[in-house]
Amino acid sequence: MEYQIKTIGVLTSGGDAPGMNAALRAITRGAIYNGIKVKAIFRGYKGLIDGDIQEFTTQDVSGIIQRGGTIIRSARCDEFRTPEGRKQAYDTLVKEQIDALIVIGGDGTFTGARMLAQEYNVPVIGVPGTIDNDLWGTDYTIGYDTALNTIMDCVDKLRDTGTSHERVFVVEVMGRDAGFLTLNATIAAGAEAAIIPERATVEEQIEEAIGQGRRKHKNSAILLVQEHAIPGGAQAVAKMIEQRHPEYGTRVTILGHLQRGGSPTAFDRILASQLGGYAIKALLEEQRSIMVGIRDNEIVYVPLSQAIQQKKDIPSDRWNALHMLSI
Numbered sequence: 001m002e003y004q005i006k007t008i009g010v011l012t013s014g015g016d017a018p019g020m021n022a023a024l025r026a027i028t029r030g031a032i033y034n035g036i037k038v039k040a041i042f043r044g045y046k047g048l049i050d051g052d053i054q055e056f057t058t059q060d061v062s063g064i065i066q067r068g069g070t071i072i073r074s075a076r077c078d079e080f081r082t083p084e085g086r087k088q089a090y091d092t093l094v095k096e097q098i099d100a101l102i103v104i105g106g107d108g109t110f111t112g113a114r115m116l117a118q119e120y121n122v123p124v125i126g127v128p129g130t131i132d133n134d135l136w137g138t139d140y141t142i143g144y145d146t147a148l149n150t151i152m153d154c155v156d157k158l159r160d161t162g163t164s165h166e167r168v169f170v171v172e173v174m175g176r177d178a179g180f181l182t183l184n185a186t187i188a189a190g191a192e193a194a195i196i197p198e199r200a201t202v203e204e205q206i207e208e209a210i211g212q213g214r215r216k217h218k219n220s221a222i223l224l225v226q227e228h229a230i231p232g233g234a235q236a237v238a239k240m241i242e243q244r245h246p247e248y249g250t251r252v253t254i255l256g257h258l259q260r261g262g263s264p265t266a267f268d269r270i271l272a273s274q275l276g277g278y279a280i281k282a283l284l285e286e287q288r289s290i291m292v293g294i295r296d297n298e299i300v301y302v303p304l305s306q307a308i309q310q311k312k313d314i315p316s317d318r319w320n321a322l323h324m325l326s327i
């Protein structure tokens, strides 16, 4: 028989993502609505180890739905990867009388939560928050849509200079091991190629993008390169282009952390509000060690083990569509 949950802890961890605040708001209000106390843990697992914790009321999450980043801060915490670190974190949970933990983050965040759950039998629920969209079992992660729109806006701007100066732009996009942002931003911005880790066809794509572009009298091209698609990322791709097509002036733009910031889109705010609310519902239904996700517009509960271990692939039809669209 599970004990009754009176107090939850909530944290954001790993790379910040737009919409994390909206999720925090929904979790806080969903919990209080159901008579559960909320303790916000600052700076992710670091704050759990150090006891950097504050009780939250509904007012503490007022006026944050539109804000990017995370008001309770985030961190990547090496200490929590050690058994000693997790023991300290568990001691904090006991001291603070926190009965269950909701973690908002990505793969690394869920891996840590799962270990804590396995070692100390702590009820944990994961809410997917990462711009990378790389968690298996959910069609979307919080922050992905905003980042995608940010990248699209940047590429639209680069297009102006690309066509004016008859240049090739090579744009480096984030994504850790996944190419979702790169592929979909390429389609959305009408760029010529997406070089992604899942489909490593760099040379063919350069030829397709630039060779075919020239045949069609395109005077410029934009290639999006996922940061880890090939060693050296966008710089390496630009070098290859310069060697093969010295007639173009080739320029590199690394979008970097611009992609993580900004006010969340309506899509991310709504997704975060829904998933945050369902995280509380899942706890009340005595779900444990699961991620709340969305699949085909339905909320789903996915075991954390699957969300972390299974590889989410790029949809083939999207990839094929790009080849048709960029001729």
Ligand code: F6P
Residues within 6 Å of the ligand: 015, 076, 106, 130, 131, 132, 174, 175, 176, 227, 260
């Ligand atoms: O997971 C989000 C992400 O922005 C990845 O796309 C990127 O590889 C990584 O985090 C960068 O991490 P950091 O901000 O710690 O340099």
